[in-house]
Amino acid sequence: MRLPLMELNAQSAYIVVGTLLTCHVIYRFVVRRLQARTLPPKYWSWEFIKNFDYLFYTNINPRNWVKFQTNLGPTYRVSNIFNPMSSICTGDPENVHAMLAGRDWGNQFRLNGMGQMFEKGLLTVDGDEWMRSRKMVRPAFQRNNLDDFEVLSQMTEKMIAQIEKEKQVVDVGALLTDAFLNTSMHFILGLDPGKEDDGRPFSVSEFMKLWHEGIMGTGLRLILEHQHWMLPKKRFAIVCQKLHSFIDFAIAKARQNKDAQKSSKSMVYTILPHAASSADARAQLMHTLFANQDTTSTLISNVVQILSTRPAIWTQLRTEVLEQGSHLFTFDNLRNNKVIQNIILEALRHRVIATPIGRRAIRHTILPKGGGIDGQSPLHIPAGTTGLVNLWSLHSDPKVYGADADEFKPERWNHIKPGTNEFLPFGAGGRACLGQEKAVVETAFVLSKLSGRFESVQDMTGEWKPMGGMTIKNSSGYKVAFKSSVEMD
Numbered sequence: 437m438r439l440p441l442m443e444l445n446a447q448s449a450y451i452v453v454g455t456l457l458t459c460h461v462i463y464r465f466v467v468r469r470l471q472a473r474t475l476p477p478k479y480w481s482w483e484f485i486k487n488f489d490y491l492f493y494t495n496i497n498p499r500n501w502v503k504f505q506t507n508l509g510p511t512y513r514v515s516n517i518f519n520p521m522s523s524i525c526t527g528d529p530e531n532v533h534a535m536l537a538g539r540d541w542g543n544q545f546r547l548n549g550m551g552q553m554f555e556k557g558l559l560t561v562d563g564d565e566w567m568r569s570r571k572m573v574r575p576a577f578q579r580n581n582l583d584d585f586e587v588l589s590q591m592t593e594k595m596i597a598q599i600e601k602e603k604q605v606v607d608v609g610a611l612l613t614d615a616f617l618n619t620s621m622h623f624i625l626g627l628d629p630g631k632e633d634d635g636r637p638f639s640v641s642e643f644m645k646l647w648h649e650g651i652m653g654t655g656l657r658l659i660l661e662h663q664h665w666m667l668p669k670k671r672f673a674i675v676c677q678k679l680h681s682f683i684d685f686a687i688a689k690a691r692q693n694k695d696a697q698k699s700s701k702s703m704v705y706t707i708l709p710h711a712a713s714s715a716d717a718r719a720q721l722m723h724t725l726f727a728n729q730d731t732t733s734t735l736i737s738n739v740v741q742i743l744s745t746r747p748a749i750w751t752q753l754r755t756e757v758l759e760q761g762s763h764l765f766t767f768d769n770l771r772n773n774k775v776i777q778n779i780i781l782e783a784l785r786h787r788v789i790a791t792p793i794g795r796r797a798i799r800h801t802i803l804p805k806g807g808g809i810d811g812q813s814p815l816h817i818p819a820g821t822t823g824l825v826n827l828w829s830l831h832s833d834p835k836v837y838g839a840d841a842d843e844f845k846p847e848r849w850n851h852i853k854p855g856t857n858e859f860l861p862f863g864a865g866g867r868a869c870l871g872q873e874k875a876v877v878e879t880a881f882v883l884s885k886l887s888g889r890f891e892s893v894q895d896m897t898g899e900w901k902p903m904g905g906m907t908i909k910n911s912s913g914y915k916v917a918f919k920s921s922v923e924m925d
């Protein structure tokens with residue numbers, strides 16, 4: 437038999453729960469409406485759980501960054517069913533400054549996807565741990581460590597010999613990737629590129645195959661984040677373990693080589709005295725290999741391909757190089773040569789290399805722009821929001837670069853002076869690229885050698901179709917035909 441009191445209690449409970457639910461729905465509705473008035477315009481994602489479509493469109497053609505900004509404004513959001521602002525994308529220099537210079541945004545979120553292959557190091561930590569890592573890695577990039585061109589010179593000569601042998605069309609991107617793989621083995625790991633019989637567990641080319649496999653696995657883990665448990669684990673674990681064994685070999689070799697410890701400029705030697713353990717050193721070396729991989733080689737490939745359709749600029753470069761002669765090939769002369777530097781700066785502007793610089797809000801924070809009806813008010817950013825810097829729009833802003841910003845014109849650098857957050861091919865703020873001086877001077881070195889040797893270069897690739905990956909490259913390669921003065925006669 438049911439007691440009337442129990443019935444009353446059950447009825448009241450239903451009423452209370454029902455009222456609470458209704459209040460919650462009304463509250464969410466009102467909050468959303470209020471937010472909608474103050475939140476920036478929205479990119480309508482049709483994949484509304486992880487926004488894979490946004491990732492896809494910006495990677496398959498990074499010029500979509502400009503398209504989205506033109507349609508939505510300098511600061512817009514990407515939302516999914518769980519979050520009205522899962523990411524905030526900005527090409528506003530003030531917001532870029534707040535994201536990259538402030539302490540409210542970090543990189544530790546990457547550890548989830550990168551941790552297994554890269555462990556804890558410079559690119560996956562924040563705060564004091566990051567400061568300690570950066571201090572450890574930085575000495576390898578000191579000025580007196582960067583003016584030794586011996587290995588680079590050997591690699592460049594080898595590449596030029598290969599181009600001369602092929603006589604026909606070469607993929608300069610592939611040749612440069614090989615050359616820079618060897619220079620980084622020397623610069624970062626202290627390994628001699630020509631000595632495969634020094635006891636290393638496997639060859640550099642095998643290392644590279646495993647590296648690419650590892651990067652693929654890491655990329656998928658970064659995209660899936662907490663859901664990366666769905667991915668197959670066994671093969672990825674083997675790949676990571678093999679890659680670690682290669683780096684461990686370089687560390688053990690450096691620990692034994694007392695002579696090199698006194699004189700070598702390679703990073704493995706500059707890091708070891710400060711590393712907490714071999715595993716710590718391994719992580720920092722892996723992180724630098726990652727940051728280094730494909731960056732300088734992509735920049736040089738871009739310049740060569742751009743100039744392959746602009747013979748007048750190639751001739752101007754060649755004339756300058758021949759006029760300067762052998763004394764051009766010092767750090768200072770390469771770094772300060774206006775003709776060469778203007779070409780490099782313009783290439784860095786015109787073809788963005790870095791995939792978008794990303795951060796995540798560590799705590800609730802504010803961006804100076806993007807809020808309010810006109811987007812000019814401060815914008816509240818909840819902790820956990822991903823921030824993405826739109827380098828493409830920043831680098832093609834006509835207000836900064838002129839109405840002809842879409843064209844490749846090195847001479848514009850004689851009169852423009854963009855701010856730190858308007859031109860940032862190497863990032864900005866505390867986490868700006870440690871290798872930028874190295875990349876620029878090495879690019880100047882290789883370009884000068886190539887243009888000094890070859891009278892002309894002709895495009896064999898066709899239209900430039902950028903595609904994202906670890907760096908943004910031309911999807912159909914970098915095929916060109918070099919011609920030396922003898923062949924031209």
Ligand code: HEM
Pocket residue numbers: 558559570573723724727728731732735789790793794860861862863864866867868869870871872874875
């Ligand atoms: C054209 C060549 C290069 C470009 C365009 C480039 C671009 C960048 C960018 C945009 C960042 C900042 C990423 C962020 O804020 O999250 C960065 C960071 C970094 N880069 Fe480069 N980079 C280049 C070459 C290199 C080279 C050759 C090395 C090393 C040999 C290197 C080492 C690093 C390191 C260690 C960092 C991390 C700094 C930190 O988190 O504190 N980069 N790079």
